[in-house]
Amino acid sequence: GDSVTQMEGPVTLSEEAFLTINCTYTATGYPSLFWYVQYPGEGLQLLLKATKADDKGSNKGFEATYRKETTSFHLEKGSVQVSDSAVYFCARLTQGGSEKLVFGKGTKLTVNP
Amino acid sequence: DAGVIQSPRHEVTEMGQEVTLRCKPISGHNSLFWYRQTMMRGLELLIYFNNNVPIDDSGMPEDRFSAKMPNASFSTLKIQPSEPRDSAVYFCASSPRLAEGETQYFGPGTRLLVL
DSSP states (O other): OOOEEEOOSOEEEETTOOEEEOEEEOOSSOOOEEEEEEOTTSOEEEEEEEOSTTOEEEETTEEEEOBTTTTBOOEEESSOOGGGOEEEEEEEEOSTTOOOEEEOOOEEEEEEO | OOOOEEEOSEEEEOTTOOEEEEEEOOTTOOEEEEEEEETTTEEEEEEEEETTEEEEOTTOOSTTEEEEEEETTEEEEEESSOOGGGOEEEEEEEESSSOTTOOOEEOOOEEEEEO
16 A cells, blocks of 8 residues: 655754655655654644655755655755754655545654754 | 644543544635544544545544534544543644645644543
8 A cells, every 4th residue: 555664763963964864655656745844742844845756845954856766755954953853754645636645654853962 | 824723732531531622724725634643653644524524534543533524614523432542642734625745734733641
């Protein structure tokens, strides 16, 4: 079925380090792909999205490219800040015209000063 | 824009009691989603509505759970009777329309603890 697999956390980095959080999806069609971020005590917020192959989503210094060859949508940021500490979720839409989002397990990121 | 509004933000109840969670979607949004988040199972979709009509309730765990959307600006998720394993954070989300790639906007969640 439709699923998303993202790297296990937690991830701990120092400020200004490079971030990569891996995400792969099951290859049923070309679903829209999303990264959501959840700050402590809050709901999820859309960070970026890509709706077709080779699209690059970007926001707040984060980027992710829709790679159909590797069925991946890895999240990257060149220089993380303490304020980026949060849980990051990769998600895809299910097939068949449904609006159901399938989420990965989430990756907790902690950035230390 | 006030965003998606959920109430209460926190709920503590005893096993066997009825629990009602409430959601007000963003004005003008046609789709509404209820999710449950736990450490063990992650984020799960329970049910979603489009134009106030339930489209898919396959994620509702059992008959103890029910959801309604009597109008475009209000939805409830009810658990009766509640059990300790229902303890979780419940999120409501809305989106402008049922369309490919459309963003879902999440509320702050209701943290439920069933003792």
